[in-house]
Amino acid sequence: MQGVLSCAGWLLVIPAWRLAETPLLVGSFVGWSISLVAVLCAVLVSTVAILVACVRGSWGVAAVSLCLAAVAVVVVSRQDSQIYPVDYRYRLHRAALAELVEGYRAGRLDGELTLPADMRSRCPSGFAYANPNVFFVQLWQNWRAESGTGPAYFAKPPTEPTPITTASGDLGYPKREVGDGWWWVA
Numbered sequence: 475m476q477g478v479l480s481c482a483g484w485l486l487v488i489p490a491w492r493l494a495e496t497p498l499l500v501g502s503f504v505g506w507s508i509s510l511v512a513v514l515c516a517v518l519v520s521t522v523a524i525l526v527a528c529v530r531g532s533w534g535v536a537a538v539s540l541c542l543a544a545v546a547v548v549v550v551s552r553q554d555s556q557i558y559p560v561d562y563r564y565r566l567h568r569a570a571l572a573e574l575v576e577g578y579r580a581g582r583l584d585g586e587l588t589l590p591a592d593m594r595s596r597c598p599s600g601f602a603y604a605n606p607n608v609f610f611v612q613l614w615q616n617w618r619a620e621s622g623t624g625p626a627y628f629a630k631p632p633t634e635p636t637p638i639t640t641a642s643g644d645l646g647y648p649k650r651e652v653g654d655g656w657w658w659v660a
Contacts, residue, residue, distance in 0.1 A: 501650030
């Protein structure tokens with residue numbers, strides 16, 4: 475029973491993170507709080523289960539509990555979208571980004587435009603920026619709007635350091651390709 479408890483807390487973190495990533499909560503204090511409480515509870519339950527087994531002298535149960543907790547941590551870490559945030563965010567919004575690129579290629583998007591509702595919750599400004607060379611979607615900016623990051627679509631891969639306005643006071647540069655002509659800009 476103790477071995478199961480040491481693992482169960484970690485596996486309950488997965489649905490808590492899914493809840494924290496819903497469009498209503500993502501990036502908010504409530505979403506961060508849910509994630510933090512879930513991780514703290516998992517650590518506490520695992521630690522208590524292992525320590526109780528050690529105090530009782532059940533070294534086999536303690537070893538099994540530790541192994542199960544370690545396996546659960548690995549499973550949870552593979553589910554955590556924040557371990558690979560760039561790739562995760564690209565995959566999460568791939569369909570919406572593809573629709574935006576279609577409009578961009580057709581010439582319907584120029585200047586500053588409003589994003590679809592499912593992406594707006596992830597974008598601090600709620601807008602994307604298009605010019606003839608690049609289409610940029612801001613996914614993060616600091617509180618003073620002087621630094622930002624996000625994916626940018628290039629019709630042709632950038633061949634030199636291409637500056638892109640990522641926030642009011644910041645220029646970013648393509649760091650790596652994430653797929654389908656999209657590059658992560660920071």
